[in-house]
Amino acid sequence: MKKVMISTMAAAILLAGNMAEPALKAEAGVLDNTISYNGLTFKDVPAAHWAASAIASAVQDGYFKGYTDRTFKPSAPVTKAEMATILGRLTEQPVVTTGNSASFTDIPDWATEGVLAAVEKGFIDPSKYAGKLDAKAALTRGEMAIWLAQGLAAVSPDYKQALSDVTNTVIPAKEYFTGKLPETQKNSVAVAMGTGLMSVGSDKNFGTDRTTTRAEVATLIARYTSVAKKQPDDFKGLQELRAVGLTGTNLNVAAPSYVKWPKERLPESYDYSKITDDFSKVRNKELVTRADYATVKVKNWIVVSPYAKGDQRSIYYPVFMDEGDTALHGSYYSFAEFDMKIKGDSMSQTQAGNLMNSPTIDALQSPKSKAYKEYSLPHTHDITKSRGVFTVNNPHYWGIGLLHFDKSLYPEVELKATDGTVYYLAPN
Structure with missing residues (x-):
């Protein structure tokens, strides 16, 4: 694919109609804790301003002009x-x-x-x-x-x-x-x-x-x-x-070492054609559950490493996790978005936690992080009453689980849809 190189050099632009005076020629520098342009300064752009450097470049390249009162009016x-x-x-x-x-x-x-x-x-x-x-x-x-x-x-x-x-x-x-x-x-x-x-x-x-x-x-x-x-x-x-948009999960980006369950690890009689590593094949489909308390669908599944830093940190980290969070055995945190329909008169959180046979896709409770609350995600606390009994017939919330690579702790991920499709993964 041909890359398009975009220049930041442009002719001076007249902004704010008659309010904009001739551009202050930019020469990057700092004078008396104020951004300086060939001896002129913007009184309202101190060197500590969060956009000071960008403003200096924008003026230098001709995108912006200052005002005659030596202000930039950054806000x-x-x-x-x-x-x-x-x-x-x-x-x-x-x-x-x-x-x-x-x-x-x-x-x-x-x-x-x-x-x-x-x-x-x-x-x-x-x-x-x-x-x-x-x-x-x-x-x-x-x-x-x-x-x-x-x-x-x-x-x-x-x-x-x-x-x-x-x-x-x-x-x-x-x-x-x-x-x-x-x-x-x-x-x-x-x-x-x-x-x-x-x-x-x-x-x-x-x-x-x-x-x-x-x-x-x-x-x-x-x-x-x-x-x-x-x-x-x-x-x-x-x-x-x-x-996530295409498949419902970021797993292949966050934890690419998880792969489709190997055929040789299954009985010869097993219909391997039903096994998939494509989450979109079970996304929003009714799943087979361990108990008959409710029908369950998983709308999205987000995996986040608590240890990644900088550019390698998940874009979802700030939503689900607090700074400094850790997990056992080098685990990743797993966040599944559940849509349920309770079959009986009521269902408790404990019963919800028994629906899925996986420590990864766990419906017991929502994340307890401060971040989760700040982003206003649906929480089990909001839709349950005393003793953890759901107050709605169709609960929708995110659950928290663990995805890890310790084979002694059942690291496999298995979701079976009622149409027979099996999403089945294991760490490579």
Whole structure:
């Protein structure tokens, strides 16, 4: 696949209409604890500002201008017209379509060329708008994710495929678990998070309806140019999101040493054609249980190592685990999303824990981590009363188990669907 190299050098852009004065020429440096540009300083961008370096680069490359009062206004929102103009100036972003932006009737004259360029380079899809871009409105983070993801899809068909692959994935953002993530933004948010372009805030929300600030845009432009030079498979987080979207589990990314149960370890009379290592074949299917308390389906299965660090850490680690968590025997933690239908008048947590014959796919209880609660995932505590009896007939929650490689502790994973399909794995 041909890689597209994107330059960060662009001509100066007129932002904020008449408010923007001639650009402060950037020369990276620090003066009196304030970012300095050829002797001029931004009074509101101290050297310790989280985006100080990105702002310096953005000004140097001509994406932003300062104000005559020597401020940058890093927290000020960026409008759609302004962001479109910035994206349109990415000089080596491929042109994927030609035409005009005449369908937009609300573009300021100064932004017409920039919006047209952003459309032609794939960032903006006019068909998703009813004739108006709402150009003067502040750009939200949700729409920003869409524009950037569409830009990546224009860069490479592999990114376009990734954008499709995450349709049914689990997104590590609070809005996903609370059902508040707009369906039209879900795939783009997944790609933006999977590539590290964007992330959740301290409240664990992605913040799709929050506005995008000048400081954030300065950072995003630098990140975008870096991401666009890479392949989707260069990002473990995106690999996991795609795997979960396509199969329901990240196992092959997180623990690839688990393989299909060997044929030679089964009786000759066993119908090996029914065994699979493809979780999608049992995902959302009714499973055979040890007891008859409820019907059980597993919607998703997430595996997380508590020991991985840096880029090797699972994108799901912050959702399920607290910093410093460990597990016995070098185990991975296993989190299965259960959908059940209780058959009798009631069912207890203990009975739920006896449904599955696996220490890995365990329905006894939800994770007890602080992180799990902060992300507002459904918890057994929320749907049970005294003595752990479920208060709903169709409980939906995540359970916690262990996946390990110690053969003395039954490391195999076996799920059998009522249609005869057997998901059967063992460590290699």
